[in-house]
Amino acid sequence: MDATTVIGLVSVITAGLTIAIGSIGPAFGEARALDRALASIAQQPDEAGRITRTVFVGLAFIESTAIYCFVISIILIFANPFWNQVIGG
Amino acid sequence: MDVTQLSPDEVIFWEWGFLHINATIVFTWAVMALMIGGVWLATRHLTNSSEVPRGQNALEVVIDYIGGQIREISGGDRPEPYLPFVGTVFLFIAVANLLTVLPGYVAPTASLSTTAALAIAVFLAVPVFGVTRQGWRGYLRHYIEPNPIMLPFNVIGDLSRTLALAVRLFGNIMSGTKIVAVLVGIVPLVFPIVFRALGLLTGLIQAYIFAVLAMVYIASAMSVSTEDERVDDDSIHSDERNSSWTPQQ
Numbered sequence: 001m002d003a004t005t006v007i008g009l010v011s012v013i014t015a016g017l018t019i020a021i022g023s024i025g026p027a028f029g030e031a032r033a034l035d036r037a038l039a040s041i042a043q044q045p046d047e048a049g050r051i052t053r054t055v056f057v058g059l060a061f062i063e064s065t066a067i068y069c070f071v072i073s074i075i076l077i078f079a080n081p082f083w084n085q086v087i088g089g
Numbered sequence: 090m091d092v093t094q095l096s097p098d099e100v101i102f103w104e105w106g107f108l109h110i111n112a113t114i115v116f117t118w119a120v121m122a123l124m125i126g127g128v129w130l131a132t133r134h135l136t137n138s139s140e141v142p143r144g145q146n147a148l149e150v151v152i153d154y155i156g157g158q159i160r161e162i163s164g165g166d167r168p169e170p171y172l173p174f175v176g177t178v179f180l181f182i183a184v185a186n187l188l189t190v191l192p193g194y195v196a197p198t199a200s201l202s203t204t205a206a207l208a209i210a211v212f213l214a215v216p217v218f219g220v221t222r223q224g225w226r227g228y229l230r231h232y233i234e235p236n237p238i239m240l241p242f243n244v245i246g247d248l249s250r251t252l253a254l255a256v257r258l259f260g261n262i263m264s265g266t267k268i269v270a271v272l273v274g275i276v277p278l279v280f281p282i283v284f285r286a287l288g289l290l291t292g293l294i295q296a297y298i299f300a301v302l303a304m305v306y307i308a309s310a311m312s313v314s315t316e317d318e319r320v321d322d323d324s325i326h327s328d329e330r331n332s333s334w335t336p337q338q
Binding site: 050053056057060063064067068070071074078079 | 093094095158161253256257259260261263264267294295297298301302305
């Protein structure tokens with residue numbers, strides 16, 4: 001296999017693995033956060049507005065780890081810095 | 090914009106020398122023109138009477154809601170100092186994301202340049218608000234709290250949250266655009282519409298989150314040394330404590 005094939009192969013496989021493994025943790029985290037938030041709203045409906053806002057912001061923080069993985073895999077596929085070294089010369 | 094293009098930066102409409110007018114710039118101008126024109130139309134005949142024109146009424150609802158959110162986050166502060174900045178950021182991102190219902194439009198927030206610019210604006214706004222409230226000493230003191238060993242970590246925290254702000258918005262909007270582009274290639278009939286709708290929801294939530302986080306960062310820079318408590322990224326939780334205070338001044 002020449003360098004182009006190896007880089008293409010590794011990039012595609014790594015991109016898939018990145019988003020597959022990287023979305024597991026945030027999924028569990030968001031599930032736990034939502035679980036607690038719904039329980040809290042059920043117990044204290046008066047505080048629903050404040051809980052909802054906190055949960056939205058918290059979910060955004062949790063989700064950003066998954067978004068980082070997504071951006072990495074997108075970079076590997078669309079803007080791979082190693083392609084230019086091999087192809088562009 | 091097709092599937093192989095990462096962001097609207099790569100769609101170049103016009104080129105002259107080193108000047109590239111790409112899709113990001115054009116659509117940003119379009120959003121700016123739409124917002125300024127719409128607001129100008131709505132605020133031409135501002136009135137104080139009991140009968141309010143529809144445009145003024147709609148804008149007042151939006152501004153009042155943003156002001157209420159700011160007041161809750163900052164723990165009872167008057168929202169007026171922050172409203173121009175936070176409200177503009179929210180409205181720009183929201184309009185830019187919601188306009189994706191128009192065919193051929195690509196949200197400028199799907200480009201890392203736009204989101205980085207917005208995040209840098211927040212990064213600069215935090216010390217501006219902090220210094221005007223507390224002075225240089227008071228603002229800089231929060232970098233060496235709880236003790237000077239934390240100085241590098243506080244600096245890194247400032248930088249990394251700016252990066253996170255930019256990449257979060259970019260990743261969310263870009264992924265929505267990309268998913269629709271891929272689906273148009275696979276199942277062009279109904280499914281892209283469903284994901285477009287989901288993209289609208291995500292876009293609005295991301296605009297809300299961006300504005301709330303900007304306000305949370307600003308509020309954390311304002312309140313550190315007025316009360317002897319540490320307010321950080323999780324300062325949303327401190328609302329409960331803040332709300333029970335009475336204003337000291």
